[in-house]
Each structure stands twice: as structure tokens, then as C-alpha cells.
Amino acid sequence: MKLIVGLGNPGDIYLDSRHNIGFSVVKALAQAYKISFKKDKSTLSLIGKGKIGGENVMLAKPLTFMNLSGIAIRPLLKKYKIDLNDLLVVADDLDLEFGRQKIRPSGSSAGHRGLDSIIENLGSHQFARLRVGIGRPDANIEASGYVLSQFNRKEKAQLKQIMENASDCCKSWVRKGIRETMNIFNARSKNNE
Numbered sequence: 001m002k003l004i005v006g007l008g009n010p011g012d013i014y015l016d017s018r019h020n021i022g023f024s025v026v027k028a029l030a031q032a033y034k035i036s037f038k039k040d041k042s043t044l045s046l047i048g049k050g051k052i053g054g055e056n057v058m059l060a061k062p063l064t065f066m067n068l069s070g071i072a073i074r075p076l077l078k079k080y081k082i083d084l085n086d087l088l089v090v091a092d093d094l095d096l097e098f099g100r101q102k103i104r105p106s107g108s109s110a111g112h113r114g115l116d117s118i119i120e121n122l123g124s125h126q127f128a129r130l131r132v133g134i135g136r137p138d139a140n141i142e143a144s145g146y147v148l149s150q151f152n153r154k155e156k157a158q159l160k161q162i163m164e165n166a167s168d169c170c171k172s173w174v175r176k177g178i179r180e181t182m183n184i185f186n187a188r189s190k191n192n193e
Contacts, residue, residue: 001049001056002174003082004029005073007091007114009148010063018134019066019147022090022114025132026059028163029170035059043079044072053175058082069114070121077122087127088173090166091115094143096133098155099162103130103169103185105178128178132166 006026014020030037035050037059046061058080062072077087088103091114096102106126109115119125137146151159165185172181 001058001080001082002052002086002088003058003060003076003080004088004090004170004174005045005060005062005069005076007066007069007089008061009066010061014148016150017148018151019092021092021132021134023061024159025090025130025163025166025170026061028167030059032167033057037061039063040076043075045076047076052171055174057174066114066117068117070117070119073118074121084122084124084127088170089115089118089127089129090170091129091131092134092147093131094134094136094147096131096135098133098135099158099165100133101130101162101166101169101185102133103128103173103178103182105182128173130166130169130173132162 004026006022008014008020008023030048033050033052035048037046037048040047044063046063048059050057060076062069064072076082091112095110105128107129108125109119115129134147137143169181169185172184
């Protein structure tokens with residue numbers, strides 16, 4: 001079984017914030033493949049099981065706050081006996097321009113506290129991650145406030161396409177694996193620059 005985890009903060013106040021774009025991608029996948037979520041108390045997550053491209057998949061949204069994401073992901077892997085090679089984490093990225101996406105098989109957290117927590121709790125950085133660009137704020141805006149802010153009107157108009165692209169990338173990862181997906185989607189992202 002493949003596990004796709006979207007990172008974000010629980011609660012209505014954070015619902016459509018930039019930091020919650022990982023939640024939004026997983027929600028879009030759930031809608032596209034008619035997967036419903038239920039609370040799994042033992043893993044501190046909302047989870048949904050279904051099929052994507054004929055493969056068994058679990059979608060998850062940790063109910064911990066972003067900085068504690070690893071506390072939810074470690075028990076998910078253990079309870080459902082999922083290997084690190086079958087984990088994809090979807091997170092926001094300040095260092096990518098808005099809407100740009102990059103998928104990698106492993107790597108550092110690049111300062112993302114949710115990824116920091118996962119790496120610390122798993123004792124490994126060897127898991128796939130899809131970073132979705134939210135862009136950098138103007139110099140006079142604090143990054144911490146910016147990531148928790150809502151998208152502006154112009155950005156909201158592009159979100160549907162961004163969700164479709166990210167969903168397609170996740171589907172490709174499930175069906176074709178990380179290497180082929182990188183070749184397709186990272187190249188596509190560069191061509192859109």
C-alpha cells in the first residue's frame with residue numbers, strides 16, 4: 001500500500017492557508033478518487049483508503065500541528081506496515097515560486113519544520129516529498145505570518161490547476177514510481193518558467 005500524507009495545521013482558522021497546501025492536495029485526491037476520511041485516533045490522523053490507478057492507497061492528514069507531523073506519520077507507517085519507499089509527503093515550499101512543483105526521492109527539510117519533524121521521528125530523510133511552491137513574501141512581511149495567510153484573489157484563480165497538477169503528480173508516483181515521475185513533472189515545472 002502507498003501512503004500519501006498532506007501536511008498542514010488542523011482547525012478551521014488554517015483551512016485554506018498557504019501552509020495547508022499539502023492538506024489541499026490530499027483533499028483534491030480524495031475527491032477525485034472518491035476516498036472519504038475518518039479519524040484514526042491511534043495515529044493522530046484523518047485517513048482514507050482507496051485505489052488510485054488500480055493501486056491500493058492511503059491518504060492521510062495529520063491532526064497534529066505542522067511542527068509535530070512526524071508524531072502522526074511514524075505510527076501510520078508502523079500500524080499499516082508501510083515501507084519508507086511507499087511514503088510520499090506533500091508540503092508547501094517558500095523557496096519555490098507560487099504553483100511550481102518539485103518531487104524528490106529524499107533530501108533535507110530545507111528548513112520546513114513539518115519535514116524536520118518527520119525526519120526526526122523516522123530517523124531518516126529517505127522518503128519522497130512533493131513540494132508545492134507558495135512563493136516568498138515581500139521583504140517587509142514575516143515568513144511565519146505569510147505561510148499562515150490566505151491566498152490572494154489572483155492566486156486563488158490558479159489553485160484549481162495547481163491542485164490538478166499536484167494530483168496528477170501523486171497519481172504518477174503511485175503508478176510509475178519516483179524516478180519516472182521526477183522526469184515528467186520536474187521537467188514540466190521547469191518548462192513552465
